[in-house]
Amino acid sequence: MLRSALPALLLATPLAAEVPVTVTDIAPVQGLVASVMGDLGSPGVLVPQGASPHDHALAPSEARSLQNAGLVFWIGPDLSPDIGRKIGTIASGATVVTLADLPVTQHLATRDEVIFEAGDDDHDHDHDDHDHDDHDHDGHDHDGHDHDEHGQDDHDHDGHDDDHAEDAHGHHHGPEDPHVWLSPDNAAAWLDVIAGALSEADPENAATYAANAETARAEIDAAVAQARETLAPAQDARYVVFHDGYQYFEAAFGLKVLGAIKLSDATDPSPAHLLALREAVAKTGAACIFAEPQFNPRLIDSVTEGNEVAVAELDPLGSTLEPGPGFYPAFITDLADRIAGCTGR
Template identity: 50%
Template structure:
C-alpha cells in the first residue's frame, strides 16, 4: 500500500509539472522577464543565445525543437526578429504567441533620423498616453520626469500607426548621401533601420518591462490556471524590484543630464529617453554594418560641435573608429551591450543588464 501511495504521489507530481506551459523566448532579456514570472513553476527556453544577433539568426536543432514543443512563444516581435515568424508558423502552429511590441500600454519610439539626433522631430507622436491602463506603475515615475516636459514627445507613439510616420518625411534629406550604406545595413541586419520605423529595442525601458510582466503572467495563467496566483505574485514582486532599480538608476544618472556623447549604433533610445540622457549621434546605421567615410566625417563634426566627452562602443565594435573621431581631442569610451551578451541568462539577467548600462554611462560621463 505504501509503495502504491508513493507511486501515485510521484505520478501526480509529474502530471502537475507537465501542466506547466512550455515557453520559448527570443532574446535573453525577454527570457529573464519570463523566468521571473515562472519562478517556482518552471523555466522558459531561450531561442537566440547571448552574443548572437537577434536580427538574423539560424536556429540550431535544439532551439528549433524548443519552438516546436512550445505552448507559448514570447518574443519582442517582427521589428526585432522578422526571420522568426516563418519558423513559428511552421514549427509552432498550435502555440500561443505573445508579441511584446503589440502589448497595450508600452512606450514605443521610432528610429531617429540623420547623424545629429537633435534635429529629429518627435512632434507627430504627442498626445498619446503611453501607459494607458497601467496607472499602477506610473506614480513612482512622475516625480522623476515632471520637470522635463520637453521629453514627453518621446512617449506618445500610437500602436495603430507605427507604420505611418509622415512627420519624418522631412528628414529624408539627412541621409541621402548614405542610402547605399543604409540599404546594406538593412539587408545585413534583417530589420528596418529607416527613419520613422519602429525602434525594436523596447526592453531597454524598464517601464515597458513592468507592463510586459503583467502580460506574461496573464498569458501563462490562461494556459495554467492552477498556477495563476503564483504567476501574478511573481510578476508583482518583479515589478517592485524594477521600480526600486529604476529609482536607483534615475538617481545615478540625473547628474549626467546634458552631457554629450556618441553611441556606436542607435540602440539605446528607450534607455536614454527614460532617464533623460540623450545621445548626440550614432557612428553606424546598424550593429551589422561599418559606417561609411562620409558618415564618420559627419559624426566627427558632431563630436567637435557638441564637445562630446564620450563615445560608447559595443563588443563587436572596431576600436579604430574611436581614433577616427578624436580630431585632436581625447574621447573617453565605455562599452554598452543592449542584449547582455556577457550575462548569464535567468531571473537576474534583466536587472543586471540595466545596472551595467547605468554603470557604463556613469564611468564615461561623470566628471
C-alpha cells in the same frame, strides 16, 4: 475495500496542468519571463550571448527549442527578422506573444539622422503620436497574446513592404524603434501580460505567476530609482553609442546622446556618416564612445581619430549578466553604472 477504492479515487482526481515549455528571443525578455515563472520553470532563449538579434540566424538546436515550445515571448520581426520568418512554421503549435505589438507597449520613432538632437526634449513620454489602434491586433486576445492562428500573417516580412524600406543589407527601416525592452515602463507593463499568458496555459499556478509579476515590478521600480540617482551627474554629458539601440533608455533617464555609429537596424555607416560624427565629437567634446560586444569595434577608430575621447562598452542585451529572475533589474543597473562611469571620467 480501501484498496479497491483507491484506483477509482485517483482516476477522479484531475491531472495537474504542466508548466508550459517557454522560449524567449533575447536575454532581457528571458529575464522578465523568468521573474514571472520563478521556481516553476526556466524559459529558454534563442539569441545567444554575443550575437545580435538583428541578423542572428537560428542554429538547429535553437530551432528545435522553438519547435518544442508551448509559449513564445519575443519582441517582434522588426528586431529579429530570421526569428520572425521561422515562428509561423516552426512554432505553429505554440501561443506566441509579440511584445512590440501589445497595446501596452510604448514606442518611439526610428531615428534616421547621423547626429541626434542632443539636449532637446524630443522624447515624447506620452507617445500620443503612436496610436496603437493603427496596429493590427486581430491575432491577440485581451491580454495580448496569440492563439491558434498566432497572427503570423501580420508578422510576415513580405507583408511589411508598404511600411518598411529594405536596404541593400536586407535590414528593414521600420517607423518605430524596435528596442522597446530598454524602456523600464514597457518591461513593467509586460509582466502582467506574461503572467496572463502563463496562467492561461497553467491555471493551477496562476496565483504564483501573478504574485511573481508583482514582486518583479517592485524590483524594477527599485532599480530605476537607483539608476536615476547614478545617472544624475551624467545628465549634461554627451556621448556616442555604437548602434542606436538605447533611445528608450535615454528617454527614460533624460540622457543626451550625440549620435550613433550604426543606425537602429545596425546598418553599416557610410564614410560621410563617420566623418560627420567625428566632427561632431570634436566640436562638442563628447565624453565617451561606447562599443558593443555584438559588433566589431574597428569603426570606433574612424570616430576617435584626432579626438581625445574615452572608449567603454555598453550592451543592450546584458550579455555578461547572470540569466534568471533578477536579470532585468541588474540590466538597468549595469547600463546606468557603465554610462555614468565613462561619462564622468
